[in-house]
Amino acid sequence: MIHVLSGIWALLLGIVLIMLGNGMHFTLIGLRGGIEGFSATELAVVTSGYFMGFLSGARLTPLLIRRVGHVRVFAALGSFMSAGLIAFTLLAEPWAWTILRILIGFCMSGIYVAAESWLNNAATNETRGKVLSAYMIAQTLGIIGAQWLLTLGDAANAALFIGASILVSISFAPILLSVTPAPAVEVARPMTLGKLFTSSPLGTVGIFLLGGVYATQSGMGAVYGTQIGLSAAQISLFVAMLFAGALLFQYPIGWLSDRVDRRQLIFGAALAGGASCALGWLTGGALWPLMAAAFLAGGVTTPLYALFLAYTNDFLSVEEMPAASGGLVFTFGLGAILGPLLTGWTMQVVGPGAFWLVLGATFAAIALYALYRMTQRAIAPVEETESYLGVLPTASTVAVEAAGAWAAEQAEAEAEAVEAERPPA
Numbered sequence: 001m002i003h004v005l006s007g008i009w010a011l012l013l014g015i016v017l018i019m020l021g022n023g024m025h026f027t028l029i030g031l032r033g034g035i036e037g038f039s040a041t042e043l044a045v046v047t048s049g050y051f052m053g054f055l056s057g058a059r060l061t062p063l064l065i066r067r068v069g070h071v072r073v074f075a076a077l078g079s080f081m082s083a084g085l086i087a088f089t090l091l092a093e094p095w096a097w098t099i100l101r102i103l104i105g106f107c108m109s110g111i112y113v114a115a116e117s118w119l120n121n122a123a124t125n126e127t128r129g130k131v132l133s134a135y136m137i138a139q140t141l142g143i144i145g146a147q148w149l150l151t152l153g154d155a156a157n158a159a160l161f162i163g164a165s166i167l168v169s170i171s172f173a174p175i176l177l178s179v180t181p182a183p184a185v186e187v188a189r190p191m192t193l194g195k196l197f198t199s200s201p202l203g204t205v206g207i208f209l210l211g212g213v214y215a216t217q218s219g220m221g222a223v224y225g226t227q228i229g230l231s232a233a234q235i236s237l238f239v240a241m242l243f244a245g246a247l248l249f250q251y252p253i254g255w256l257s258d259r260v261d262r263r264q265l266i267f268g269a270a271l272a273g274g275a276s277c278a279l280g281w282l283t284g285g286a287l288w289p290l291m292a293a294a295f296l297a298g299g300v301t302t303p304l305y306a307l308f309l310a311y312t313n314d315f316l317s318v319e320e321m322p323a324a325s326g327g328l329v330f331t332f333g334l335g336a337i338l339g340p341l342l343t344g345w346t347m348q349v350v351g352p353g354a355f356w357l358v359l360g361a362t363f364a365a366i367a368l369y370a371l372y373r374m375t376q377r378a379i380a381p382v383e384e385t386e387s388y389l390g391v392l393p394t395a396s397t398v399a400v401e402a403a404g405a406w407a408a409e410q411a412e413a414e415a416e417a418v419e420a421e422r423p424p425a
Contacts, residue, residue, distance in 0.1 A: 011175055012134060012135065012138045014115070015115060015135065015139060015142065016138050016145070018171040019142025019146065020142050020167045021163075021167035022104075022108060022164075024150055024163065026146075027147060027236060029043065029219070030220070033046065033226075034223070035155060036092045039348055040220075040344045040348045041344045041345055041347075043223045044341050045341065046094060047220060048340045049100075049102045051215055052105060053105025053106035054105035055105075055337070057107065057108070057109025057110045058109045058330075058397055060106075061109060065117075070118070073110060074111065074114045074115075074172065075176065077111050077114075078168060078172045080103060081104050081108065081111070082165045085168065086165045088161050089157075089158040113396045113398050140247055144240045147237065151233045190323060191323040193327065196312075199320070200324075201373060201376075202263065202369065203308045204312075204327075207305065207332045209362050210305055210308065210393075212339020212340075213363065214339075215336035215337070217298055217359070221294070224355040225238050225239075227351075227352035228285050229285070230287075237291060238290065241298060242297065242298030245298045245300070246298060246303065249300060249303050253307070257310060261374075263311070266370045267371055269300040269303060272296060273296070274360045274363035274364045274367060276292075276295075276297040277293065277360030278360055280293030280294065280356040301393075305391065305393045309325070309328060309391060312324055326400075329397050339362070343358045343359075
């Protein structure tokens with residue numbers, strides 16, 4: 001592993017710094033928005049703006065890279081993002097923040113595409129699984145670390161926004177000064193939603209619903225904390241718990257994924273997520289039960305994303321996987337746009353507790369649909385399922401396609417090993 005990291009440490013360091021800045025700004029929106037008197041509905045629109053930009057960036061950035069190259073696109077998007085973070089403090093209006101969030105979402109999506117292309121190019125067939133795992137860990141640690149940085153300042157002034165901008169600005173230095181020649185970006189045209197649904201109804205519907213869950217957790221968590229009266233430090237801890245759980249649950253769920261019916265695992269994880277939301281709703285704002293609920297709810301969300309990707313691949317040929325990956329990322333993005341809008345409107349009408357009610361209802365819908373699909377399709381033999389790899393919901397199509405290719409290679413190698421061990425007839 002040390003040998004693998006020695007060749008990609010600069011990329012990973014840059015990603016950690018980017019995630020520190022981006023993670024700070026996600027929580028800052030909720031904190032500063034509360035100070036400015038924004039309603040839950042207004043902040044929901046601001047939150048959805050990021051995912052609108054992210055979805056657009058995933059489609060357009062590969063075209064930009066082919067026209068002007070990795071380095072120019074990477075540096076330009078970094079500059080725009082850094083400027084956008086500072087601009088939040090210049091005009092505290094919901095419409096202005098929504099435009100800035102669209103811009104930042106677009107930039108982050110493009111940054112992911114470029115960085116993941118470099119990362120994938122630096123990996124070999126033997127090291128790709130470890131490289132992608134290290135990348136996902138770096139992303140998660142960056143988001144969690146960002147919440148600690150928020151405790152060092154006051155969201156009421158510009159200092160934290162400036163700090164986030166500085167982190168993003170300096171993150172490009174280790175990447176641009178050390179990367180090897182940029183690879184060509186080849187992203188498959190996404191599979192149509194109709195064909196995707198026909199191939200895997202559970203994968204398509206599940207990942208759409210999960211998009212709403214993830215966007216609500218990451219974008220509306222700080223809004224919820226502000227509305228129930230948590231301090232800035234407590235809100236930072238709450239958001240950190242939403243992401244920390246993924247580090248604990250990713251490996252055991254991944255281990256089980258390659259050994260049991262994935263639909264049962266999806267059902268169980270979604271049921272656990274729904275139970276955690278019920279706990280969050282019943283806590284009455286008690287701090288540590290609230291943190292436990294966030295840890296469990298966030299902890300099952302990221303593994304569920306990887307589960308839906310792996311389950312969908314189980315019913316596709318190797319040639320279809322890249323296009324399906326693009327379709328699933330697009331479907332997830334649609335859910336991520338709509339989820340916060342529904343949550344914000346419900347919080348405006350019902351109150352802060354609707355944060356947990358909407359999340360819980362969405363988890364329940366995933367669990368019930370998984371249960372229904374178990375009655376409609378025969379189980380895929382465990383030995384024929386693709387290998388699981390923990391891909392984060394923040395990953396671009398480049399990383400998802402690379403993970404799918406690696407999983408297919410692993411599954412093929414395992415099948416060949418089993419065949420070689422069989423005694424001759």
